[in-house]
Amino acid sequence: MSYRLPVELSKCYRLLNHGPTVLVSSAHGTTVNVMAAAWSMPLDFSPPKVAVVIDRNTLTRQLVEGSGEFALNIPSREMAKATLAAGSVSGRELDKFRAHGLQTFAADKIGAPLLDGCLGWLECRVLPEPQIQDRYDLFLGEVVAAWADPRAFRDGHWLFEEGQPRSIHYIAGGNFFETGTEFEIEK
């Protein structure tokens, strides 16, 4: 199981603020699934909320609508191959956990599993907005628990040291960017 520490809810937006690609994990009844999503973002600080696009044709959509829960898992470059694969095939056709060697561990507040090897995790409960779910495939969630691998994110800050795992940003066609150099602007 990934080593992880809780992230204060007031700081958990920082896990997503730089726009990384995420893996959305979900469960309903005995069915679990994972898909990739480049389209997610923070929505509010307190209580923390997120927005994510979940296509109507996905198994994830069915599980999230059924359970009212999902998790956003932030993969590192080491997981890019599994991330691309998780975004390319439906969980209706394939057990993506088994096919891509993805291990999971139990979340604290929700039923969806969390993905081993990720850098951060946001456990979310759907804020039901049926009209925009239906019209735009857009789901809003309140973050009810958050975690990070302290080698990558500690005391509310990402620490992407040279040679250490970094988050990734999907472009298209199997191409990603790594999260790059950090810099500071004096206010």
Next chain:
Amino acid sequence: MSYRLPVELSKCYRLLNHGPTVLVSSAHGTTVNVMAAAWSMPLDFSPPKVAVVIDRNTLTRQLVEGSGEFALNIPSREMAKATLAAGSVSGRELDKFRAHGLQTFAADKIGAPLLDGCLGWLECRVLPEPQIQDRYDLFLGEVVAAWADPRAFRDGHWLFEEGQPRSIHYIAGGNFFETGTEFEIEK
């Protein structure tokens, strides 16, 4: 005026897919403004749509609600200081264009000005969803025109060559990441 070429609407999601921080420009009547937003994302491919969080207390909110239009401008690291400043002070207190030396040029389809020196531009018309605007400060827009500086984005792809301007990703407290190294995963 920035050198720019049109971006096919079917490819314009790629300007935002990697989660860069944007500058939101807006105009209503004779009032114009610009603010920074780390919380934006693509929402659909065709017709292309975007989502962006615009706080209810901002001048931008008033201009976007008044005009039904906004532009997302994608700044480079060279514009990080102006981006931070544009996110820190209200346009009610300061002419941010003048204060930060931001030049603009006319958009093609909307009244909001586009910001010189950016890497890409998305001209958007609000898709009115009063309930989520009011409840979550969340605005959805259809992209009606898109542009990019061909030195940074060409033929539907970002080309961040060594030493050339790159997009940026805001974290918190004046800290940003640059968009990092590109890599490809074979499907």
